[in-house]
């Protein structure tokens with residue numbers, strides 16, 4: 484059983500529509516895929532409608548959080564999408580995306596980069612505009628060679644020259660809200676140093692004590708030594724250890740199912756969740 488618990492569609496900053504994403508997941512031989520767009524669940528309905536037979540969809544989101552000035556991402560799975568408290572918090576985060584993108588573009592222009600709002604908005608299309616779209620614009624302009632080269636202190640990494648802070652949720656509050664909505668939380672790529680500062684292990688222990696369910700261990704931004712260390716930490720703290728592609732379509736180089744989650748860990752996630760059930764694909768023969 485192949486399980487990929489972290490992907491993005493055009494509902495946030497991926498390049499595949501939710502329908503393309505689930506079809507691609509089936510074609511990649513996955514049995515389970517989670518759709519975890521940034522701070523939104525709006526891709527779920529389309530993904531469910533297009534879900535191929537034999538593929539199960541785990542509904543989720545990747546919540547933008549900040550702890551002591553350090554940006555971090557919290558994956559949330561199988562929460563009730565209508566939970567009012569969680570909805571209100573997600574809206575606070577999302578409403579901030581457009582003004583923030585404008586502010587980062589202004590900073591880049593001050594740095595002499597001729598990027599425009601029109602260019603970035605064109606790249607984002609229907610998706611909610613974010614840093615990866617600005618990064619793609621920098622690639623188009625020949626300022627950097629790749630999107631990941633834009634996520635450095637010189638440009639768009641947290642604290643970088645063109646970085647602008649956003650409203651982000653306190654991760655302890657995120658854990659509390661997701662749990663109250665019947666969901667499960669997994670700290671995404673906790674040691675992805677290339678993206679900027681990361682939180683210390685002591686903070687992961689504090690989050691575990693506050694009810695965090697797991698940490699993402701097998702991720703493209705973790706080297707083998709980091710994965711071994713995180714796996715040990717997960718064992719020590721009683722946390723689930725997940726793996727995923729963090730697929731963004733053609734915006735990043737990884738492929739669906741590049742890293743996967745152990746079926747036993749997946750089983751534990753669905754046992755803990757009470758807000759929503761995984762959705763089995765019926766190949767379009769869904770009854771009303």
Ligand SMILES: [Zn+2]
Pocket residue numbers: 545556671672
């Ligand atoms: Zn992330």
Ligand SMILES: [Zn+2]
Pocket residue numbers: 489490491545671729
């Ligand atoms: Zn992600």
